Amino acid sequence: MTSECTPRFLASDNTSGICPEAMDYLLEANQADDLAYGNDRWTARAADRFREMFDFDCDVFFVFNGTAANSLALSAMGRSYHSVICHELAHIETDECGGPEFFSNGAKLLTSPGADGKLTPEGIEALVTKRSDIHYPKPKVISLTQATEVGTVYSREELLAIRAMADKYDLRLHMDGARFANACASLNATPAELTWQVGVDALCFSGTKNGLAFGEAILFFNRELAEDFSYRCKQAGQLASKMRFVSAPWLGLLESGAWLTNAQHANAMARYLSDGLQALPGVSLMFPTQANSVFVELPPHAIEALKARDWTFYTFIGAGGVRFVCAWNTTVELLDQLLADIQAVLE
Numbered sequence: 001m002t003s004e005c006t007p008r009f010l011a012s013d014n015t016s017g018i019c020p021e022a023m024d025y026l027l028e029a030n031q032a033d034d035l036a037y038g039n040d041r042w043t044a045r046a047a048d049r050f051r052e053m054f055d056f057d058c059d060v061f062f063v064f065n066g067t068a069a070n071s072l073a074l075s076a077m078g079r080s081y082h083s084v085i086c087h088e089l090a091h092i093e094t095d096e097c098g099g100p101e102f103f104s105n106g107a108k109l110l111t112s113p114g115a116d117g118k119l120t121p122e123g124i125e126a127l128v129t130k131r132s133d134i135h136y137p138k139p140k141v142i143s144l145t146q147a148t149e150v151g152t153v154y155s156r157e158e159l160l161a162i163r164a165m166a167d168k169y170d171l172r173l174h175m176d177g178a179r180f181a182n183a184c185a186s187l188n189a190t191p192a193e194l195t196w197q198v199g200v201d202a203l204c205f206s207g208t209k210n211g212l213a214f215g216e217a218i219l220f221f222n223r224e225l226a227e228d229f230s231y232r233c234k235q236a237g238q239l240a241s242k243m244r245f246v247s248a249p250w251l252g253l254l255e256s257g258a259w260l261t262n263a264q265h266a267n268a269m270a271r272y273l274s275d276g277l278q279a280l281p282g283v284s285l286m287f288p289t290q291a292n293s294v295f296v297e298l299p300p301h302a303i304e305a306l307k308a309r310d311w312t313f314y315t316f317i318g319a320g321g322v323r324f325v326c327a328w329n330t331t332v333e334l335l336d337q338l339l340a341d342i343q344a345v346l347e
């Protein structure tokens with residue numbers, strides 16, 4: 001990238017910096033030494049704050065990234081001969097390089113289609129009942145992503161319907177919450193209403209996309225599944241020795257409320273961009289904008305022209321198309337520049 005290049009980032013909420021609330025707590029945690037490997041005061045406070053926030057006495061673990069969170073959580077929810085049902089666009093299927101299969105020692109992902117990136121009870125039941133012979137990896141876990149990979153969200157009713165299917169077939173329910181905060185903001189729902197109250201057994205809650213440098217929280221509402229989980233984290237190289245530098249920024253998000261306001265802002269920016277795109281002639285969205293990402297079809301020449309104007313975005317997520325992701329620090333000014341450039345390159 002040449003020095004005169006001034007890249008403009010809308011590829012992912014992973015490109016944003018650390019939000020002020022998280023930075024403040026990081027610096028505070030750096031004022032004194034503390035115990036290692038999660039035995040510090042900050043980690044205890046953060047775990048307690050999660051239990052207060054979710055109004056549930058859940059087990060809480062911190063790992064470095066979302067692939068580790070999903071892979072390790074899933075490895076604790078089924079055995080190697082089981083299968084995990086997920087959407088065909090699920091991140092665990094498309095973007096974790098076999099991590100879930102690896103850390104579960106072989107559990108197979110069974111994928112199901114579904115409109116707007118969402119699993120359906122019918123799609124789940126079709127996979128569960130497809131076969132019952134010994135040669136078929138027995139379904140044991142449903143994994144859904146909230147908000148989804150294509151920027152949509154599951155309603156409480158949709159989640160309850162999936163839980164009913166899980167109960168019918170004795171399946172466990174994993175939630176990839178890479179953008180869980182965005183779903184809470186979108187649905188104006190509490191964390192409890194979108195997790196244990198609809199039967200979620202384990203949630204992988206991303207801090208990275210919510211304003212942290214890194215750091216994901218794994219919450220087990222079904223605490224039996226958390227037995228010896230800390231050993232799984234250690235063995236996978238996910239037990240941070242200076243854990244406080246993961247947990248303290250998390251506490252900053254939770255105690256300040258920034259976990260929600262950051263998501264509300266990102267969602268609002270996505271709606272602004274979505275509205276602006278739909279006002280452009282010949283531009284149509286690929287999916288409804290319900291969280292912080294916007295998917296749009298653009299002709300190849302326009303894609304190349306935008307890249308030449310230093311815009312960064314992905315075209316491999318979901319069902320193709322161009323994905324723009326808004327974050328806690330996305331500005332209207334940046335989006336206006338993008339909209340102007342898109343209009344220019346389409347002329």
Ligand SMILES: Cc1ncc(COP(=O)(O)O)c(C=O)c1O
Binds near residue numbers: 179
């Ligand atoms: C839906 C979803 N799940 C999980 C992840 C975790 O990925 P990573 O391992 O890059 O933190 C991501 C990444 O952004 C994601 O978009």
Ligand SMILES: C[C@H](O)[C@H](N)C(=O)O
Binds near residue numbers: 011
């Ligand atoms: C796609 C990439 O893996 C990342 N999960 C993102 O959404 O930007």
